[in-house]
Amino acid sequence: MSCRAPRIVVLIAVVSLLDAAPVWAQAALPPSTTAPEASVVSRAWITAGGGGSTVVGDCRNCPGEPVYRGAGSVLLNGGVRINAQMDAGVEVFWLPGTNEATGDRNRATLFMGVGQFRPWRGHGFFLKGGMGMGFVRNWVYDEETVSAPSYVAKGLAVTYGAGWAFRTERRVGLQIFASQHVVTIGDLTTSALVAENVIANTWTLGGSLVFR
Secondary structure, eight states: OTTHHHHHHHHHHHHHHHHHHHHHHHHHSOHHHHOGGGGTTTOEEEEEEEEEEEEEEEOTTOSSOOOOEEEEEEEEEEEEEOSSSEEEEEEEEEEEEEOTTTOOEEEEEEEEEEEEEOSSTTSOEEEEEEEEEEEEESOSSOTTTSOOOOOEEEEEEEEEEEEEEESTTSSEEEEEEEEEEEEEEEEEEOSSOEEEEEEEEEEEEEEEEEEO
């Protein structure tokens, strides 16, 4: 009995130390390692980028076929991370250009509230949608077909799209996206006719840097 007792005591001590080791190791790690979610949830973020856009404007009674044109666009976003899968913020979409027929400068500027959702936490795929107000200057339809004086119109703006985010847990990341922006302007009076139910569409492929 006297020989076995020290062995039992030593065995109990070893088992206790092994059992407590993970707890000590976890306590010794910095907060960012023990609780990775706590360091990223509700972080503010800003994105800046752009892409190549295809634009077209049309109305219910516009003569001729809609004309599709290419243009460059700028996209800015800012907001907060609600949780590991959901972001919310605001978006500014700017589409500058020049009318090929008249030489007039035209542009579309959209201000929207947006939400971005990642269905799978372990992957960068995301879906995005939003709504707000759009302002259009000298661009809705092909002015080679319908002439009009200089104008500024506004209407309801809607966007939706999808993309892939890289380096989602880093200070600086990257995302690529495909999106559509729609502005419904309603009726617009021109020198040739009253354009009914005017709609401006933009499809964009692009990318942006993400700063957290």
